[in-house]
Amino acid sequence: MTPAPSSGAGPELRQLLPKPGRIHAGELLASLNLAARAPVDRPYTIVNFVASADGRASFEGRSGGLSNPADREMFHGLREHVDAILVVTGTLRTERYGRLVRDPDRRRRRAGSGLRPEPLACIFSRSGDIPIDIPLFAQDGVPVVVFTPGRLDTSALAADVEVVRLDPGELTLTTMMRRLRSAYDIRSLLCEGGPTVFGALLQEDLVDELFLSIAPLLTGGGRAPGITNGPPLGELRELSLVWVLESDGALFLRYGRR
Numbered sequence: 001m002t003p004a005p006s007s008g009a010g011p012e013l014r015q016l017l018p019k020p021g022r023i024h025a026g027e028l029l030a031s032l033n034l035a036a037r038a039p040v041d042r043p044y045t046i047v048n049f050v051a052s053a054d055g056r057a058s059f060e061g062r063s064g065g066l067s068n069p070a071d072r073e074m075f076h077g078l079r080e081h082v083d084a085i086l087v088v089t090g091t092l093r094t095e096r097y098g099r100l101v102r103d104p105d106r107r108r109r110r111a112g113s114g115l116r117p118e119p120l121a122c123i124f125s126r127s128g129d130i131p132i133d134i135p136l137f138a139q140d141g142v143p144v145v146v147f148t149p150g151r152l153d154t155s156a157l158a159a160d161v162e163v164v165r166l167d168p169g170e171l172t173l174t175t176m177m178r179r180l181r182s183a184y185d186i187r188s189l190l191c192e193g194g195p196t197v198f199g200a201l202l203q204e205d206l207v208d209e210l211f212l213s214i215a216p217l218l219t220g221g222g223r224a225p226g227i228t229n230g231p232p233l234g235e236l237r238e239l240s241l242v243w244v245l246e247s248d249g250a251l252f253l254r255y256g257r258r
C-alpha cells in the first residue's frame, strides 16, 4: 500500500537534484517504499544524521542546536516510513529519547499504510547498561526490543519491552539484523545513531542509505564527534548521490550505495 503523502507539512524545500523544483519533505518521503527493497536476511537500513558545516554531529553535547524546521520535518518524516528505529545507549542517554511517533496524524498515516502506529524501538547494547530512566521506557505500551547479553529487569517499565539475550559469541549487529527480519518481520530500519553505532554498522556493511543534513553552522574546535566514530574502514566506501534539497541555507542529501 502506498502511504498517503503528508503534503503541506513543514517548510517547502528547494530541490536542486535530481531535478529542480519545490517540494515538501512529506511528499518526497511518501514515495520511499523502503520495505520493498529489503534483502531476505535483514531490513533495508537507512541512517539519518545532521552535521554542522565543519563536520560535527553535536554542539554542547547534543544535536538539537544543529537542526532547523526542515531538518525536523525530515527527521520525523523518516520515522513515519519505517518498521523500526535503531538507537543505542550513548544517544538514548544524551538525547533522552521518548515516544518515537507522537503526532496523531503521523500515527494515523502509518496505520493507513499498513505499518504499526508506532515503530519498534530497537536497542543494541554490548554492556547491557541501558538507561531505563529515559522517557521512552515510561510510555505505556511503546514497543521496544533490546538485544544484549545481560539480563534486564523490565517489570517496572510502562513500555512493552522485550529482551533478546545474545551470547557474547553472537553479539553483532549482523545477528541483530537477522533476528529483526526473521523474528519480527522488520523490513525497513532507520538508524538515528549515534556516531559509534553508525561506524559499527559500516564495519559490518549493513547500511543501504544515508540521509545527511548539513547545517549552515560552524562549531569551531572541541571534541564533538563527526557522524561516524570508531575504527576506520579498510577502504573508502563510495556513495551515489540520490537527491539534494535546500531550506534556509541547510542542505539535505540522500546517498545510496554505489
Ligand SMILES: NC(=O)c1ccc[n+]([C@@H]2O[C@H](COP(=O)([O-])OP(=O)(O)OC[C@H]3O[C@@H](n4cnc5c(N)ncnc54)[C@H](OP(=O)(O)O)[C@@H]3O)[C@@H](O)[C@H]2O)c1
Pocket: 048, 049, 050, 051, 056, 057, 058, 061, 062, 063, 066, 087, 088, 089, 090, 091, 092, 094, 095, 124, 125, 126, 127, 128, 129, 173, 192, 193, 194, 195, 196, 197, 198, 200, 225, 229
Ligand atoms: N547529529 C546527529 O544527527 C546525531 C545523531 C545521534 C547522536 N548524536 C550525538 O552523538 C553523541 C553520542 O555519540 P556516541 O557515539 O557516544 O553514541 P552512540 O553511538 O549512540 O552510543 C555509543 C554506545 O553504543 C553502544 N554500542 C552498541 N553497539 C556497538 C558496537 N557494535 N560497537 C561499539 N559500541 C556499540 C556502546 O555502548 P554499550 O554497548 O555499552 O551499550 C557505545 O558506548 C551525542 O552527543 C549525540 O547528541 C548526533
